[in-house]
Amino acid sequence: MxxxxxxxxxxxxxxxxxxxxxxxxMMKNRGPDDEGVWNDDVCGFAQRRLSILDLSxxxxxxxxxxxxxxxxxxxxxxxxxxxxxxxxSKLNLDIKWKSNSDTEVLLVGWEIFGxxxxxxxxxxxxxxxxxxxxxxxxxxxxxxxxxxxxYHYENDKFIFASRPSPLFQLEPKLSKDYDLQGIRYFxxxxxxPAPYSIYSSVKKLPAGSYIEIRENKIEIHKYWNPExxxxxxxxxxRSENDLLDxxxxxxxxxxxDRMISDVPLGAFLSGGIDSTLxxxxxxxxxSNKIKTFTIGFNEAxxxxxxxxxxxxxxxxxxxxxxxxxxxxxxxxxxxxxSSYDEPFFDSAxxxxxxxxxxxxxxxxxxxxxxxGDELFGGYHYYRIVKILSYFYKAPKTTRxxxxxxxxxxxxxxxQLLSNALNQTNVAESFxxxxxxxxxxxSVLSNGVIENTVGLSDLFSKTSSSFAKNxxxxxxxxxxxxxxxxxxxxxxxxxxxxxxxxxxxxxxxLSKGLIEWSYKLPIKYKLGIRSNKYLLRKLSYRYVxxxxxxxxxxxxxxxIDIWLRNDLKSWxxxxxxxxxxYEGLPIIKKTVKNLFExxxxxxxxxxxxxxxxxxxxxFNKNQNL
Numbered sequence: 257m258x259x260x261x262x263x264x265x266x267x268x269x270x271x272x273x274x275x276x277x278x279x280x281x282m283m284k285n286r287g288p289d290d291e292g293v294w295n296d297d298v299c300g301f302a303q304r305r306l307s308i309l310d311l312s313x314x315x316x317x318x319x320x321x322x323x324x325x326x327x328x329x330x331x332x333x334x335x336x337x338x339x340x341x342x343x344x345s346k347l348n349l350d351i352k353w354k355s356n357s358d359t360e361v362l363l364v365g366w367e368i369f370g371x372x373x374x375x376x377x378x379x380x381x382x383x384x385x386x387x388x389x390x391x392x393x394x395x396x397x398x399x400x401x402x403x404x405x406x407y408h409y410e411n412d413k414f415i416f417a418s419r420p421s422p423l424f425q426l427e428p429k430l431s432k433d434y435d436l437q438g439i440r441y442f443x444x445x446x447x448x449p450a451p452y453s454i455y456s457s458v459k460k461l462p463a464g465s466y467i468e469i470r471e472n473k474i475e476i477h478k479y480w481n482p483e484x485x486x487x488x489x490x491x492x493x494r495s496e497n498d499l500l501d502x503x504x505x506x507x508x509x510x511x512x513d514r515m516i517s518d519v520p521l522g523a524f525l526s527g528g529i530d531s532t533l534x535x536x537x538x539x540x541x542x543s544n545k546i547k548t549f550t551i552g553f554n555e556a557x558x559x560x561x562x563x564x565x566x567x568x569x570x571x572x573x574x575x576x577x578x579x580x581x582x583x584x585x586x587x588x589x590x591x592x593x594s595s596y597d598e599p600f601f602d603s604a605x606x607x608x609x610x611x612x613x614x615x616x617x618x619x620x621x622x623x624x625x626x627x628g629d630e631l632f633g634g635y636h637y638y639r640i641v642k643i644l645s646y647f648y649k650a651p652k653t654t655r656x657x658x659x660x661x662x663x664x665x666x667x668x669x670x671q672l673l674s675n676a677l678n679q680t681n682v683a684e685s686f687x688x689x690x691x692x693x694x695x696x697x698s699v700l701s702n703g704v705i706e707n708t709v710g711l712s713d714l715f716s717k718t719s720s721s722f723a724k725n726x727x728x729x730x731x732x733x734x735x736x737x738x739x740x741x742x743x744x745x746x747x748x749x750x751x752x753x754x755x756x757x758x759x760x761x762x763x764x765l766s767k768g769l770i771e772w773s774y775k776l777p778i779k780y781k782l783g784i785r786s787n788k789y790l791l792r793k794l795s796y797r798y799v800x801x802x803x804x805x806x807x808x809x810x811x812x813x814x815i816d817i818w819l820r821n822d823l824k825s826w827x828x829x830x831x832x833x834x835x836x837y838e839g840l841p842i843i844k845k846t847v848k849n850l851f852e853x854x855x856x857x858x859x860x861x862x863x864x865x866x867x868x869x870x871x872x873x874f875n876k877n878q879n880l
Contacts, residue, residue, distance in 0.1 A: 530625025
């Protein structure tokens, strides 16, 4: 696990070594164990290394290939690198291996297979390979976007980094003007979807994509797209035990692959289905107690630590738990705003920072349950979408009549359902439910709304390329996997864990498991009475049903309560300071009204309010 950065300049002789060193220093937390800088007359790479595999200097980066034609800087892990190494060794090419690192396997694989190596590797990664002979650069990002890559290209100069902030060290004159489209997406969804970033000058490489750069030419291609996978309806004829056995094996293999490490490892454990299964399967492959880590809350409605403790006791793990209070959250605020160098909405970042800090005291690698909800139907939204989809098949007048009837109901949740039904299609309906702005007045100026597109347009466009025979709930899951998980949840985990130099790994995001889940018929995801039907059934093989059957809770924090109490003064200070709005198309009066609506208890407006506050605080920090 590392932080990487690089510069290519085809016009001028390379003179950016100091820029690379400065960019590298900003990524020290991503790689405290080693650092390296390499350059020729066109290209330069910087690398910060968190040593996980082959802790010796043989794994030092940037790394030159055996024939010295290629140079690589790599962030992440290739879990099946030993299998690829064995495959290469069978080719009788008389390769003299210098290390036991996955980076060397990647480089040798590149020499032999070129870009087809992407079809072979299973892992989380961003890597850049410079061809010294052809003067071309190749960059690739892993299939689901576990590892981030930001870049800027202009006038034959290309810069890239693991985070946006080092880019401004690589190119000190790079504009920090905000991207209006990015701001709108952020204040409607809570994240900025790739290829956008919060800056107009910076882009994100989408997951499952690569960039090729030649002099005067840049091309971006997608190398993997599971969204066109169709549901295997023939699986409805298979026995449930047969499917359970197959799923058990696939997840077990993925967990085993992700336990490869030359340093101590453990797992985040919430006590929910996903993290419980990961820990249970880790037990299969370890002769020692698995170290598990949980964060609890003093507010009982948000506290999952009691459930995690029950699971840990049953699985006999070496369990560690810390409780988080408002004071702890406030102490994490500087860490939050310094680590998340884009505005970040998801308040679960705070417990993720806390659990990463706790885990790092004991291990250097932690497995997570990320991806289980999106692949197997964990969120309540999916069931609502499935129900609403029947009305989208009915005459439009029927849907409009029901929407009007729901609008008259006294409970606001029914009115939200009315708005969801009032959208053009299922994808737009889901975007309304998933979005954070709901039916509140936008805090953005009219000019921004008129000249940008909203989350509903994004979801509708994305879903138009999905396989045509999939269920409405499956559409929602794939939209979540493409956008919400990629640009929110995975970024949250990556940044929080890297803030404490901890590597996080997500077994649910193996290529084979994703493709298998996309084929799984919807009835095995949304059961008659419960979500995540098949995954839940699998968990009963490892943990008693009475422990596992409980209402789902997210890994969130009581931001709604805290904004009315402990964080109220901070929120008012941010809202009332005119300087915080400079350069932003945010209307102060609308924000004040939103805060009043939330503070007087007439509605819970905390998602949009919290996103707006983090945007204003980010802007304040930028202007310091």
